[in-house]
Amino acid sequence: MTDLAAEGRSVHGRRRRPSGEPPPLPYELNRVAIAWLVAFVGFAAVWAWIVFSDEPAIWITERDLELAGPIVDNRRDWLTPTMQRINRLGTSWVTPIIGWCIIIGGLAARRIRHVLLLIAALAVVAALSTVVSMEMARPRPLGVTQIGEWEGFAQPSRPVALMTTALVAGGLTLTPLGRWRRIWAFAAAVILVVFGLAQVYVGVDHPSDVLSAATSGVAITLLLYRLAAPESVFPIAYWTGKTAHLDVTGTRGEAIRLGLREQLGIVAIDIRPVGLEGSAGSTPLRISQQDGPDIFAKLYARSHLRSDRSYKLGRTLLYGRLEDEQHFTSVRRLVQHEDYMLHVMCRAGIGCTEPLGLVEITPEREYLLVTEFLTGAKEISEMEVTVELIDAGLAEVARLWEVGLAHRDIKPANVMVQDGKLRLIDVAFAQVRPSPWRQAVDLANMMLVLALGSSPQMVYDRALLQFSEDEIAEAFAASRGVTLPSQLRAQVRRDGRALLDQFRSLAPHRKPVAIQRWSLRRVGLTVWVALIVASLLSIFLDNLSDIGLL
């Protein structure tokens, strides 16, 4: 047995991951989150115990009063007004101000997911506080004169829990990981310690009320954010482009290198994002190899899967099931589909990029689709569109029609020109045996892309060499604003020549193809989504005060 075989490595550098060995980027909840969760579970266990027995409640209350005693017994005239002001601000003003600042800041930064998570975290923490306080029915500290504001039972301290939630959620929503996050965490900790001390000083909370509330707030918020908006997938960054793009430096960068080496035998010496402005559904990468030409890769994560799901749900609500709107159920299936479509396209002779394989970064969560890199290629919108390019572009559509395929995302960013040859990239939306409507839309979109760099008349004249007048008329009858990918729509609008109208006037008149599809499923889904949104909105508005936002 050779040394390579002993390591489980093939002569091509590839290596099968043995059972039990972690993948390149193992999925972890995060150690800090786990530590808070453990502390929270500890409090939950104590709460459960107290429900069944008075003994722990007596012991905890005695310890609480021992701890709070020196603070309360040493109230000073010069300090009391300040502590009362902190108590008043903390129970009435601070949390709503922080909460609304985060909501407004989050919406301004288009972090709707984070904003919804803040509201969810506040609701869950408020609900937990209600349930626990009802079960505990703990009075305010006994033997102590309360000189501050309070409401209801003591354990856990509701204002501390809500303020903690808002502060932790604020850090996770607004500050980038690293220095700013640390500064935020430090400031939040200072605010909470001061507020907690003030609560004990004015005699409205026991130390354990403050501690259990802060622990619940941190643990629940961290858990929700880590599960629904993990930093690795939804990083907080400013001025770095679209939020769909993942950071490929650090741990993930190392995992990509390891995965490429072990799964495809590719030794990457440099990984850098490329063409981010034209891509929203994945993170496109250019990878330099140690031996061989540069390669191209698209990194897919669960955020992209969710985007695909919301996009298809939105289309179903707006147009019905115009075509296959079945969403992908896992990232693996999403990349498998694109890899398959690349193979189908290349086999059919469409000018596509050669697929080189898939790399698993985190099982079911992150995958890399690797293809050849079109060295020296330019986006068609960056060059003059010649007659040869028009013919080539139209020929690609004709070929797609011939072999029963649709690209479904023809836009300038996906039509590349390399050495005078036209290549169609990004086949993530491509479909086998599409509807005639979708094939017609592909033709219209290609003609619009070509007309952006030339003239509608020239494109129309050349199209007549490969398509009939009726087919072109059908293409523009099927096409309208919503059928244009957003980049193409923006460029057509910016062009200002009313290209769609010009094409329609050149082609024979044809009644527009209806794109609304009504079915019981669509009606039911619309009603269901409306009900969910209305219920959530109603719960949110009805409980603004209870979740600390009013």
Add this chain to the structure above:
Amino acid sequence: MTTHRLLLVPCIVALGLLGIACSIEQALPPPSCLGGGSELIVAQSVPTATLVPCLGPLPDGWEVASVRVDQNGSVVRLDSDRAGTDAARLVFDRQCDITDAVQVPSDQSGVPAYEAIGRIQPGFLGARTYTFDGGCVRWEFDFDHNVSATLAIDLQTRLTLVLRSEINRSIRENFIDEEL
């Protein structure tokens, strides 16, 4: 999506929404004369008061709508199937205004009672106040049209004023060596 998932997901979401909607609101139990409830924090809401109110089982048709207890006092709102929503309120406070009220025989021994009647018909509107050292308890009634004031009499019998010293004794005996 399979059919059973189509059915399951809405059910889970609906239950979740219902659960959150029901539990977010801070709901307190009323101060109960049978022990438990919010009796201790109600006592803490007016720390000067020598007596603390508690409620026994409510007459048929009455239910607690909300309870608010804070550093300024306590308010229990009650709904009735005949007298309407928010038909009665029990207020525990440091001071009560009895300038327009007249003293009436009290059903709480040793505690003077005052009544102020706004109207008898249509729909009873009035208040009954008990004053004692450091605080007071007031019943406020605002019944719907054509509902007799006798409904208020039955409700008033469910109020008991407990000595703070009794509550403190109970705490010392059953919990820890401290008092309110």
